[in-house]
Amino acid sequence: xPAVDLYHDLRTAVRDLCKAFxxxxxxxxDGARAYPDAFVKALTDAGYLAALIPEEYGGSGLGVxxxxxxxxxxxxxxGNAGACHAQMYTMGTLLRHGSDAQKRALLPKVxxxxxxxxxxxxxxPTTGSDTTxxxxxxxxxxxxxxxxxxxxxxxxxxxxxxxxxxxxxxxxDQVKKRTEGLSILLVDLRASVGHxxxxxxxxxxxxxxxxxxxxxxxxxxxxxLVGEEGQGFTYLIDGLNAERILIAAECVGDxxxxxxxxxxxxxxxxxxxxxxxxxxxxxxxxxxxxxxxEAADLMRFRAAELFDRGEPCGREANMAKLxxxxxxxxxxxxxxxxxxxxxxxxxYDVERKFRETRLYQxxxxxxxxxxxxxxxxxxxxxxxx
Ligand SMILES: Cc1cc2nc3c(=O)[nH]c(=O)nc-3n(C[C@H](O)[C@H](O)[C@H](O)COP(=O)(O)OP(=O)(O)OC[C@H]3O[C@@H](n4cnc5c(N)ncnc54)[C@H](O)[C@@H]3O)c2cc1C
Numbered sequence: 001x002p003a004v005d006l007y008h009d010l011r012t013a014v015r016d017l018c019k020a021f022x023x024x025x026x027x028x029x030d031g032a033r034a035y036p037d038a039f040v041k042a043l044t045d046a047g048y049l050a051a052l053i054p055e056e057y058g059g060s061g062l063g064v065x066x067x068x069x070x071x072x073x074x075x076x077x078x079g080n081a082g083a084c085h086a087q088m089y090t091m092g093t094l095l096r097h098g099s100d101a102q103k104r105a106l107l108p109k110v111x112x113x114x115x116x117x118x119x120x121x122x123x124x125p126t127t128g129s130d131t132t133x134x135x136x137x138x139x140x141x142x143x144x145x146x147x148x149x150x151x152x153x154x155x156x157x158x159x160x161x162x163x164x165x166x167x168x169x170x171x172x173d174q175v176k177k178r179t180e181g182l183s184i185l186l187v188d189l190r191a192s193v194g195h196x197x198x199x200x201x202x203x204x205x206x207x208x209x210x211x212x213x214x215x216x217x218x219x220x221x222x223x224x225l226v227g228e229e230g231q232g233f234t235y236l237i238d239g240l241n242a243e244r245i246l247i248a249a250e251c252v253g254d255x256x257x258x259x260x261x262x263x264x265x266x267x268x269x270x271x272x273x274x275x276x277x278x279x280x281x282x283x284x285x286x287x288x289x290x291x292x293x294e295a296a297d298l299m300r301f302r303a304a305e306l307f308d309r310g311e312p313c314g315r316e317a318n319m320a321k322l323x324x325x326x327x328x329x330x331x332x333x334x335x336x337x338x339x340x341x342x343x344x345x346x347x348y349d350v351e352r353k354f355r356e357t358r359l360y361q362x363x364x365x366x367x368x369x370x371x372x373x374x375x376x377x378x379x380x381x382x383x384x385x
Contacts, residue, residue: 007069014070017046018077023349026079030207030352035159040084043074044113049087052242053095057107063308064242068249068300075253078349080356082208085250086156089243090120090164093184097227097235102186106162118160119189121213122236125152129369130385131166132178132233136215138167138185144219145169145185147196151213153363157199159209163187166236169229182232186224195219206355241303241313243364244321248300251324254357255293258331261350262286262338269340282338289331296323315378322370325360332357 005011021039029036043049051067053059067088074081091110094102094117109115127133136149147167157163163186170181193199196218199211227235263286266277276282303316332354336343343350361367375381 007066010066010069011073013046014048014073015077017042017048018074018079021077021079023078027346027349027352031346033203033207035156035209036080036083037159039079040159041113043084047111049084049113050111052088053091053107053111057095057103058111059107063304064245065301065304065308068246068304071246072249072253072256075250076256077253078257078353080207081250081253082356082359083156084118085246086120087116087118088246089239090117092242093164093226093235093239094186096238097184097231098186101223102226106186110162115162116156116160117162117164118156119154119163121151121154121157121163121165121187123151123153125150125212129366131236132182133172134166134168134182136165136167137171138169138183138220140169140222143222145222145225147185147187147215147218147220149215151215153202153210154213155208155210157189157211157213158201161188161190163189163213164226166232169232175230179233181230182236183229184226184232184235185220186226187218187220188224192218192220206352206359208359240365241307241317244317245300245303245307245313247360247364248296248303248317248320248324251321251328251357251360252293252297252300254328254353255289255296255324255331257353258328258335258350258357259286259290259293261348262289262331262335265342266338276338285334286338289327289334292323292327292330296320296327299323315374318365318370318373321360321365322367322374325357325367328357329361 047060048070050059051062051070055061071081071085106115110117122131124134126135138145138147165185165187167183167185168181169183172178175181196216198214201211204210266282266286267275269276299316299320303313303320306313306316335350336354339348339350342348372384376383
């Protein structure tokens with residue numbers, strides 16, 4: 001957090017909204033593996049999910065910095081912004097590369113909540129992190145693309161109206177570079193399910209509404225192509241920095257929540273006639289977790305500042321995501337340890353948040369792949385994969 005918090009009013013407003021969705025709300029949804037509809041509606045109605053949509057399309061035209069503060073506060077309040085964060089960064093692909101007609105038709109509806117653009121389809125079961133090898137093909141036939149293939153881990157597809165889908169439009173053996181020949185289609189999920197698209201939920205260790213998608217000759221109108229055919233990978237990369245900064249902020253929010261809960265419990269829990277937090281063995285890990293969360297936060301603000309100035313920020317966005325995900329995971333472990341047996345009890349919410357924050361070691365990009373990026377693109381070491 002900057003020394004003088006420039007975002008005090010925004011933080012206070014988001015915190016106030018989150019008060020209507022206390023621990024018990026998230027705990028109940030977690031048990032039922034249910035989607036936080038009421039929360040997402042409240043967030044949309046208050047305009048927060050449209051933070052990055054320009055005012056001319058009905059949004060508030062804020063920067064990634066402000067958007068990241070919104071997501072941070074949700075996680076810091078004990079909630080899980082993962083239920084809806086994608087709307088913020090998927091929208092950017094449409095905004096930067098969509099046609100005027102697409103933007104005019106869709107963005108005002110996304111801003112008002114009439115349409116949900118919550119789903120982003122990249123990962124495939126057989127190719128994983130090796131994105132350019134993806135197998136889902138879209139073959140042009142007249143004014144349609146016919147899509148065939150499979151995606152995995154596509155979150156919120158059951159709760160979204162639109163899906164940004166990365167497909168191959170030119171076979172990999174017909175392009176010079178493997179990053180060429182990929183395209184982005186904006187798929188209308190409502191019209192597609194049952195007509196060539198099947199969505200199958202995947203139950204995971206946390207409540208994340210993630211799914212598998214099966215494309216069996218799904219027909220998508222050519223007008224759903226975003227930008228130019230074959231340029232999809234470039235558009236994808238464009239949006240990744242925003243995604244990494246926003247998720248770093250969620251991790252900072254998680255980290256602060258864990259440190260606050262651990263501190264509170266360590267002061268209140270009396271064992272051997274003293275608060276457990278009086279023992280250095282208990283207080284030092286909490287203090288260290290706090291230090292690491294604050295350090296990660298600085299990198300997150302640095303990356304966000306560069307992004308909002310339109311300057312290159314790939315290295316900072318990646319480093320922010322890595323540091324923040326590590327810091328929140330460390331803080332999660334410390335919070336469980338500090339709570340002793342109660343760290344495992346559902347009613348304390350520590351175990352729920354522990355499961356939720358674990359995801360960010362793997363998604364949307366795994367820690368190893370960030371280290372590989374830093375080694376190659378920042379330090380100039382040989383490409384390792
Ligand atoms: C709950 C959840 C939600 C998700 N939501 C979405 C979504 O909405 N849309 C979407 O497109 N995707 C989504 N994902 C997918 C996510 O982005 C991928 O899981 C992630 O990118 C890793 O890919 P993978 O699972 O295929 O792992 P793999 O690529 O198979 O990697 C497995 C492990 O091997 C390591 N590894 C692989 N290659 C190397 C290497 N060269 N060097 C060192 N280590 C390596 C990785 O770091 C990882 O730890 C989601 C995943 C989860 C679990």
